[in-house]
Amino acid sequence: MSAPSLTRSSKAKGSQREPILSRSAAMLIMGVFTLYFLIPIWWLLVSSTKTQGQFTTTPALIFTPDAIPNFIDNISGLFAYNDGVFLKWILNSVLYAGAGALLGTVIASMCGYALAKYGFRGREAVFNLVLSGVLVPATALALPLFLIFSQVGLTNTFWAVFLPSIVSPFGVYLARIYAASSVPDELLEAARLDGSNEVRTFFTVATRLMAPALVTIFLFQFVAIWNNFFLPLIMLRDPSLFPVTLGLYSWNSAIGQNPELRSFVIIGAFVSIIPLIIAFLSLQRFWSGGLAAGSIK
Template identity: 50%
Template structure:
């Protein structure tokens, strides 16, 4: 006899699932107007900041006649002549003004930035009597505009005979409340208390702990503070205008304003004003390009604790 073996019937293949239709991003559609508005405002803000600088680049190549006629965003042919006249005007007085600006801004950025860094480090890491009150006064100082302090500073400088000297401009740059505030933020974000405690266990005192342990870790924050100080002092106008009468001590901002006041009597001074403004922007660009790596790191660390 032949035996028949029952074999299991093969299973039917499962029906293929229909492909999913992608859902429309309803949230993205709802937020589209806000994105367009935000990007539009950013574009307008960028144009507001970039277009004057771009115009300055083109204007520095033109003579007095071309400044007031023709296309504003077109190159002229007098860049070399404008620079030669700028550097030769009044026996090269602009170079003296530029050197004064570098002196005021450089000393204020390095020395003032270091003083602010030490103050912020002390507010963050030390406990002492009156700490909260002193730091509150620093925050109040951040809210006071610099122009409101010019007259009191002038009266103080006049009482001790410092007006019309470089010290009348240098000394006020050595203390900046906003820089102290930034330094405390950087100290709390960059420098763990455990690191300083380990240094104290190894026998380091407060000064040695700051110089050998704290300061190397705070270098990006110091560079950021120094850049803010440099730009603020470089663009400062009211303080040197009130403090100084000798034009050999003027920074470039006050010197260019002096030339600007003579444009109505002599229109040829307009090219000096444009060329001087163009040259005055270059040190700021160079400083940011050389130190932008530290600046970006300092801003990111200062914004996240």
């Protein structure tokens, strides 16, 4: 019922019995793949501490002696370039993804909770409608959304990217599963007898019990919006509205005409992945529990 913790102490005692050969093989496999997963990120870190000249002339995976001053130079160059448009992009991404995921989580979890805890006519129909939304690719919606937004003159605005991002059918699905298993009916009944109204019960009682699921929904929707590319690509023309992915894409596509952009693309790529890595690492113990709930059923 509650989310399992990510360690299992009772298994440690078995480790003495394992043959040394399988243990070495397992460590070898994991070691090799650690290199595979981390070398590209390491390369990005090292490259963001190099000058334009050093990028092609020094070994790519080793820091140069002047790495730290170069890194500071690169960062300040990045944020100064083109009137600080990069900072604007980062803030846009934080706004699209942060506000969008927050609002989306509240809306999806209310709906999932109601689908789990209230019997009403058409409940299964609503749930199936939402589930079919999980199976419809979001990018297939990008073009029709563009056509509709251009009918009402809202393309190339903040809303064109923000509003469609709020909807998360998968969030509803996860919230329903989690609410069904972690919010006991007796507790809701007790809150009702206490005179708490339904909406307040949800926000004060149910959300606490659903916390791991809510963090999971928030984080994964945050990532989905942060990584979204097609919708902003098709909706936005004005660079001051770009999220950071689209901004870096536009710089990267212009390297041919403007080679100095290459170092900004690299340092910008490095800076833009830091917030997500920090968010995931620091919230790990919450979302890993919520993740389990979605897949057990």
